[in-house]
Structures are given as structure tokens and as C-alpha cells.
Amino acid sequence: MKLELESLSERVIGAAIAVHKELGPGFLESIYENALRVQLAEIGIETEFQKEIPIHYHGVLVGIHRLDALAADELVVELKAIKALEDIHFAQVRSYLRAAELKHGLLFNFATIPLTIKRVIVPITPQYQTEPITLSAT
Secondary structure: OOOOOHHHHHHHHHHHHHHHHOOOOOOOOOHHHHHHHHHHHHHOEEEEEEEEEEEOOEEEEEEEEEEEEEEEEHHHEEOOOOOOOOOHHHHHHHHHHHHOOOOEEEEEOOOOOEEEEEEEEEEOOOOOOOOOOOOOOO
């Protein structure tokens, strides 16, 4: 069975592997982000880094989150440089996908040998929508 966005995912994974192969583990996440920025540009994948997405609660803007990277306006890329991935990291990516109204994400951990690569896929569901609430003092 062919996965949706398989070609894009494979190219981004290849770029991450190239970065990890050259730099190895041990650097801060920002170093890997900058190296991945260079690598993705070299292979022609348009990617926005630190892409801002609005976070709403009950139809009210409650904040702005920055995605590590958004490849080709379709694929959320989350970078880590930690001892091991935990359930919370997968939950974060799922939340980011829902907030961005996207289905596909990749989670990389550059601190491991070999590079840890995880796909995260969630169904798109409409954001919780209600009419804005006006609070008044009584």
C-alpha cells in the first residue's frame, strides 16, 4: 500500500539522514535545524522553518505556535536532539498537525545512533468551532 506524501516524506527523510550522517549526534536542535534548512534547499524542497500557526480554543485565538518546519506546505517536520523520544513528543506532533489542519508529520531525533525517524499521521478533523463569547461584568 502506497502512503500519501510518500515521495515527499522519503526525500525529507533522506535529507535528515544526510545531515545526521555528516554531523552525528551531540549538537543542539538548532544546529540540526540549520543544517536541514541547507540540505532541503539543496534538493529543492520548499520548506518554511519556524512557521507560525495560530492556536484557537472555542473559536478564540489563544496563542501562536511555531512549527520546526513545514515542507511543501504539507508535511510537518519536528526535530529533537534528546536521549529518547517519549509519548509526549508524539502527542505534540499530533497536536501540531491538528492545529495546522494537516495529516502528515515526521519526527526526528538527531541525538540517537542511528537517526530516529517516526511518521505521525492523524485524520483531519474540523477545528472546534463556536461563536465567540463576549463576557460582561454583572
